[in-house]
Amino acid sequence: MRLCLYLDLERSHVESLPMNWTVVHPLNSDSPLFEYSSEDMKTADLEIYVSVRGFDDVYSNIVQQRTSYTFSEILFDRKFVQMYRESDDGKTTIVELNLLDENKETTRKV
Numbered sequence: 001m002r003l004c005l006y007l008d009l010e011r012s013h014v015e016s017l018p019m020n021w022t023v024v025h026p027l028n029s030d031s032p033l034f035e036y037s038s039e040d041m042k043t044a045d046l047e048i049y050v051s052v053r054g055f056d057d058v059y060s061n062i063v064q065q066r067t068s069y070t071f072s073e074i075l076f077d078r079k080f081v082q083m084y085r086e087s088d089d090g091k092t093t094i095v096e097l098n099l100l101d102e103n104k105e106t107t108r109k110v
Contacts (some may be wrong), residue, residue, distance in 0.1 A: 004034045046071045078103040
């Protein structure tokens with residue numbers, strides 16, 4: 001059986017993407033995933049489809065990206081580390097692209 005659910009996000013849209021942006025669905029009591037353990041998701045063969053749409057100011061064009069994540073690609077009890085910081089002189093923001101895939105453990109257990 002296939003079931004399609006739209007998941008609420010911490011931020012449903014942003015006005016500008018000058019830096020990185022992580023799409024976050026809070027796993028709280030309002031989430032349809034809240035009551036499921038990682039084992040339940042594995043048994044259900046969970047796959048999450050993601051579609052992001054935006055407007056490119058440089059080329060004045062709509063851009064769209066779609067992808068999906070299968071159960072085996074999902075990291076449980078993890079979150080991304082912050083990949084930007086202020087420069088030592090405080091005048092610029094530095095984006096550390098080497099941290100793009102870095103993550104750390106969280107306290108909530110799924």
